[in-house]
Amino acid sequence: MSLSNAGAIANQSLGAISSQISLVSRNIAGASTTGYAAKTSLLSTNASGGVDVNGVARATSLALFQNALQATSGQAASSALSSGLDQLDQLYGLSTSTATDTSSSRSPAALVAALSSALQSYSASPSDLTTAQSVLTAAQSLAQSLNDGSTAVQNMRAQADGDIATAVDDINSLLGQFQKANAAIVSGTQTGRDVSALEDQRDELLNKLSADIGVRTITRANNDMVIYTDSGATLFETTARNVSFTATAGYSASTVGSSVYVDGVPVTGADAAMPIQSGKLQGLTQLRDVVAPQFQNQLDELARGLIVSFAETDQTGGGASAPGLFTYSDATDVPSVGIIPGLAGQITVNANADPTKGGSLDRLRDGGISDPGNSAFDYNATGDAGYTDRINQLITALSTPQDFDTTAGVGTNQSVADYASSSIGWLEAQRQQASSSASYQETLVSQTSQALSNATGVNLDDQMSQMLDLENAYSASAKLLAAVDAMYKALFQAL
Template sequence: MALSVALNTARSSLQATQSQISVVARNTAGASDPTYSRKIASLVAQGGAARVTVARASDIALYTKMLSSTSDAATQKALLLGLEKLNATVGDTDLGESPAARIGALMTSLEHYAKSPDSDVMAKAFLSSASNLVTTLNQATSQVQAIRQAADVSISNSVSRINDLLTKFDSVNREVMRGHAIGADVTDSLDNRDGLIAQLSEEIGVTVVHREGGDIALYTDSGVPLFERTARPVTFDPTTVYGPNTTGNAVFIDGIQVTGAGAPMPLNSGNLVGQTTLRDDVTVDYQSQLDDLARGLIEAFAESDQSASGLPDAPGVFTYAGATGVPTLPATVGLAALLKINSVVDPAQGGSYDVIRDGGINGGAYRYNPAASGDTAFSDRLYGLKDAMETDRPFNAAFGFGATSTLGGFSTASASWLQGVRQKATSDVSYQNTLLAQASEALSNATDVNMDQETAHMLQLEQSYAASAKLISVIDQMMKTLLNMVG
């Protein structure tokens, strides 16, 4: 009986060692997989025999920190990518194509024209500078709206990915719960589930709540349920065409608005937040600045009544589609897109350069040159326009540039604002990426496979296996000897 007990013990030890070797082999195979966590085989006594249970290395605190860092980094990355596009097209004053640079070029050409008011060459150069400025503001508006449109598409893609990940999460979560109920090894499923949550955190801030039976509930970082027993639907209605007056639609989770004005529980982080901020805040603010610059430009070049008839000021060199007068604060949304050169001053459209110099774009009551005709040396109006460009005028104080500024000062402040927002986003991305790298490294150190340790463990298990096998061999010989003696 003693030999039988010893044999059973040795066989149990051999089987347990085989199971442990299998776990080490799994660890070795998964060492290069960033989503794989180290598996730990533990011996548990059961009915006089040893049984192996498999757990995995984990650290909830570090994992939670990694998730939040991932979401924060994704927020800033999405915002920065959009700002880089905006800056590359309309924000660099050194390229000579930004609004600020165009304002400077217009001032220079106006000065030259004022010094030679009888020169059609100078008049043409001035009109060319004015046209370039109009084109820049028109195109800047188009670029802003294109960036908003691209952000809207990214929001739609993000929502689709979130729903796809939640569907996959539901399936894996059920695997974990079923395995947990029967005591099966669910460590690989746990890895898969954690990997899905990590991917989800790229799109949206996630809070993880562990429940009985291996179940998990997911909430947004603002507390809206994403997954409770089942996945909650995330919905978004894309907008196909964007204009300055377009308001993008909000994202909803199970009917609860989580982005945009009026959201009771707005999201705080993730790619979704970055794209929404870009679409609804940064680009809208910049569009408003472009519109106010266009308003100031029309105002500066407007004509006033010279006949003492009390006529209202009227758009001059610069006007806008559907003009009904000189626009006032606050600027009409999308005014920069409507800005154009008055056809009356453009010979290519049947107009004349003379009305730039003499006035009268809006009729005889607005003529500045007192001579009926022929005084081509008249420059007072041109110098008056130059003074108007250099004079402080009201701008929207909500931008933070002050309540008054010159055209050049406002356009420079706007460009500086854009550069400042971009630089802050760059700094935030660098900071958040550093935090993410640190959190990921700490989690990796706590849960990843250490090949040196696994190799050493394998050697120990091989020795244990050899010892158990040798013991079985000895018992076998002893039993044969005993049977021979009895026989």
Template sequence: MSLSSAISTAQSILSNTSKQTLVVSDNIANASNPDYARRAPTLQTYFGGELSVSVQRAENTVLFNQSLEYLSVSTAQNIVYDGLEQLKTSMGGNDYELSPSRYIGDLRDMLQTLAATPGDTTLAASVISAAQDVANSINDASASTQQLRLEADQAIGEGVDKLNNLLVQFEEVNNEVVAGTSTGDDVSQALDSRDTLLREISTLVGIRTLDRGNNDIAIYTTGGQTLFETIPRVVSFTPTNGIDATISGNPVYIDGVALQPGSGSQSTATGELAAHLKVRDGIAPTYQAQLDEIARGLVVVFAEHDQSGSALPDLPGLFTWSGGTVPSTATIEPGISATLSVNPAVLVDTGNPALLRDGGINGAAYVSNTSGATGFSSLLDGYVTGLEAPISFDAAALAGDGASLVGYASDSIGWLELYRSQAHEAAETREAAMVRIFESYSNDTGVNIDEEMALLLDLEQSYKASTKLLSTIDEMLAALMAVR
């Protein structure tokens, strides 16, 4: 080997070692970065025997796609569970001490006590107060349920804006990847950025990707809608200003197709948007329907009936609502729970609590205790019986269709608790699966400090060898110059 060839070889070794060291240093610096995939600096021989460093980015497409899938389903399940947990909290937590079921039970017990001593005016006032507690608990539960729907609607709007922004960013990074791949540049950093964007997108909506030429990819939702194919597709949503039981929220459109919410407590929803749709349009409206059925049942059970023989219609008694009528069929009356109230005619401040015992809240034609006897208890006994006797409920509310009002209110809590516990179990299971997938992916593509340090030691030895070669060449050159 000539001295000039030896010098060239040493320079090549130093240059390649420097490049390899730089790559390994970047790996070590990003060891704790979850969005960084390890780079492997390898030597490749080109035409003419020249050695050059080639950087290979660690990849595992199968595990990466699985991580996106589990990230989507875990995110969605947690949102479904959080929505149910919020409903539970509004009911008073673990013991549901603020639930309508608890207050209806208290009202029944006090009615039984009053029926035993119907002339006790103080106890009658306490019964009216208990009835107000029932109405307030149902009003509050309805308000909390609609607040949950409103928050879900707002979250959908924020999520859609975020998704559109991420798709714009994805277009820029994807174009950088395609351009760099076509010219043979190192696009590892751009690929890291693109994978990070895919993870963020998958938290919002379930996705699958399709690889195309030059590292280009297209993105589709798990439902088949196109999110990105060369250019981003439009994701649109119109927020609802003010929500109540009679108002349905607007859908989310992806490339002109409505996004479908998931179903079930172990939700089939993927991503935040579908999960919020599930909460807004599924879970909350179902519980609202149960509250409406409880409120309707109270109006029916405590309704006053004509006592004059004139075939006058039944009218609201102890409990009334904005509609001012007694619903006649087992059909959900949307929003009745929000306006349920105790009839002013029996309030201590504005009326006479004794009308609950005697009847006549709606006038003389509805009076049952025509003699005015203080020991009259027939109506009170009838109300207690009415609370415990089976009545018809709308099966669409999913809490049964033939229980007593007391039983139905309890069944409603049972539905919520069962749904919540199932959602909690599914959330824990799916999160655990997501963690395992991410660990597997990280183990396969992440940085291992021990391996990188060992490689750094090898590169150090290579550097020492090249410097030793240069030192030897220098001594030979000095010897030649001395001979001259």
């Protein structure tokens, strides 16, 4: 080997080692940065025996990265659903009580039990106005619980609708940022530039995007990436697709929320051609369009069951019936089997039994609540102060099976008391399932993120060890270069 070749090789070695030292320093600096992947120099031996730096390699694991995206999407969906159900739990105080513990629970099931207990006490003292007032108060509390539940359900749906709108805006923003990063990566790959930092940025955008909507990706020539939803709709291919949603101003029991569209294709809602399977959007639409409406149906059916149980009938044998203690807006008759949207929000205690509104507590015992001016609905025609038949009839009615609409999802042919318990049991089961799923998905996110970090992240011990090796190599190359320089000097002196 000639001195000139030896000098060139030593000089190239110094340049390559300097490049590697710079990259190791960059890795150490990025070790604490979320989404940073370890970088290494690509080296090759050239024709003269020296070393060339051919670019920068970025640590990747496609399988682990896809698993991390899926875990993030699943956790976001479960968390959105669990958070909404927790609101209803807090409304009724279910997590701090049993369904029938009236001391701490405000659930309809507990208040139905409280009303039954008040009626039993009233039956023992039918002339006692204090016990009669207890019945009225229990009935008012039960009606208010149904009103509050209906309001909470619709507020929760409206909040979910607003959160969907926010998530859609976030998705469009992330797709716009992704388009810029992807274009720079494709351009840099074509020209041979180092695009590893841009790839870190692109992956971090994907991770944020997956929290809003489940995604799948494929990588094409020149490091060009395409994004699909987990249902197959195209979110990004060269350019970002538009994700659109029209928010609904207010919600009632009969309101149907709008769908989310990806490039004109519905991906949420009953008419979704390609329904998404995960992400915050999926969890929010599940809460808004499925779980909350089903619980609303149960509340509406419970309200109807109470109106039926406390209805008054024509005591002259005419067969007519009318809402009694429990009634609703513009009521003209007792509702038949079938869900009446929003009935739980309308049910109220009849003013004819409320002394503060011009009514009389005695009508709880005697009847005539539906129409005080019509003696046909008077059960205690003689005005007996010890009359208990009507009170006992009401007690029995609360435990007598009646038909409920099966679409509410908690069965049919149950008593009002059993139906209320079944509904609260259904809600708690849904909440616990969502909470367990959210906890599991959170653990899964932690584990997959850790596995990805172990495979692609920066190990500081390794990097420091590499730094020492590179410093030693740099010193050796410098000594070689110094030796070549000394030989040149000796040669020149000899000449």
